[in-house]
Amino acid sequence: xxxxxxxxxxxxxxxPFRYAAHVSxxxxxxxxxxxPAETVEAATPYAAYFAMRGAEAPLEPGDVLELExxxxxxxxxxxxxxxxxxxxxxxxxxxxxxxPEASAAQLPDAL
Amino acid sequence: MSGCNGGGPFNSFAVVAYVPEPLAGFIDRLRRxxxxxxxxxAHVTILPPRSISCSPDAAWEQLREIIQSxxxxxxxxxxxxxxxxxxVIYLSIGSGFHDLQCLHRDLNLGLCRSEEAWTYWPxxxxxxPSEGNGLRAQFDLAVRCWSEFKYPRSFMLEEVTFxxxxxxxxxxxxxxxxxxxxxxxSR
Numbered sequence: 603x604x605x606x607x608x609x610x611x612x613x614x615x616x617x618p619f620r621y622a623a624h625v626s627x628x629x630x631x632x633x634x635x636x637x638p639a640e641t642v643e644a645a646t647p648y649a650a651y652f653a654m655r656g657a658e659a660p661l662e663p664g665d666v667l668e669l670e671x672x673x674x675x676x677x678x679x680x681x682x683x684x685x686x687x688x689x690x691x692x693x694x695x696x697x698x699x700x701x702p703e704a705s706a707a708q709l710p711d712a713l
Numbered sequence: 714m715s716g717c718n719g720g721g722p723f724n725s726f727a728v729v730a731y732v733p734e735p736l737a738g739f740i741d742r743l744r745r746x747x748x749x750x751x752x753x754x755a756h757v758t759i760l761p762p763r764s765i766s767c768s769p770d771a772a773w774e775q776l777r778e779i780i781q782s783x784x785x786x787x788x789x790x791x792x793x794x795x796x797x798x799x800x801v802i803y804l805s806i807g808s809g810f811h812d813l814q815c816l817h818r819d820l821n822l823g824l825c826r827s828e829e830a831w832t833y834w835p836x837x838x839x840x841x842p843s844e845g846n847g848l849r850a851q852f853d854l855a856v857r858c859w860s861e862f863k864y865p866r867s868f869m870l871e872e873v874t875f876x877x878x879x880x881x882x883x884x885x886x887x888x889x890x891x892x893x894x895x896x897x898x899s900r
Contacts, residue, residue: 624832626810648795648856652849663797680834681794681805 609636611664619664628684647682725878728760747840763827785892789867800842
């Protein structure tokens with residue numbers, strides 16, 4: 603059995619998700635679009651889906667299951683598919699003006 | 714074959730590719746077990762059921778024009794999934810998925826154009842839900858049977874068939890076209 607953390611798609615994004623074109627392949631997810639919710643113990647993502655099916659808050663399209671290993675499965679209209687969190691890209695102007703900090707490995711021995 | 718709409722009126726046509734052996738026998742047996750009354754042959758739907766306002770001959774002529782430029786391609790079956798909006802249990806497609814989507818896009822034009830009830834998502838239907846038929850048990854059985862299937866899970870899609878709904882879930886083949894591998898022109 604595995605323990606899945608449920609990440610709920612935020613309410614205002616459910617309608618756009620419903621009408622978005624289906625695409626195959628791993629989905630890129632923005633962490634800010636999700637709220638961490640309960641955990642569920644199940645053998646597979648579908649076992650989790652069935653376990654939650656009759657519950658107060660069943661799994662809805664757009665919701666995500668996260669394994670303890672960090673693997674993600676997004677629940678879509680076509681079933682479960684792989685997903686991954688996208689990292690926010692650093693802002694270009696911040697990056698160009700930032701002074702790089704010397705790491706311990708870069709400091710001269712004399713210091 | 715039977716479509717996602719559970720059949721349709723007499724003026725209902727579709728384009729499918731029947732699955733060859735040994736996959737066909739496995740899928741047909743599993744589907745009969747899950748849906749005893751279902752007469753469908755294992756197939757991938759390329760153009761879902763639709764009514765047409767022209768003769769079947771005219772529709773086929775248009776379809777064949779497009780199909781004849783197509784080489785055979787490999788279709789790989791992956792895993793048992795569920796369409797969450799309809800509870801249909803299906804086998805997902807890996808390799809060949811994009812080819813099927815492109816073919817659907819190319820065929821869904823002109824005389825054969827129709828707004829699809831569902832976004833076209835290539836698959837092989839294993840069971841459609843009916844009242845109290847135990848979706849979870851059916852799904853678990855399909856997963857177990859598929860995991861025990863010991864033959865190749867891919868096939869060459871080499872033939873396309875134009876079908877018409879005859880009655881209920883019964884469909885009859887109208888026309889078929891065998892795809893040909895074409896040599897690449899050399900200089």
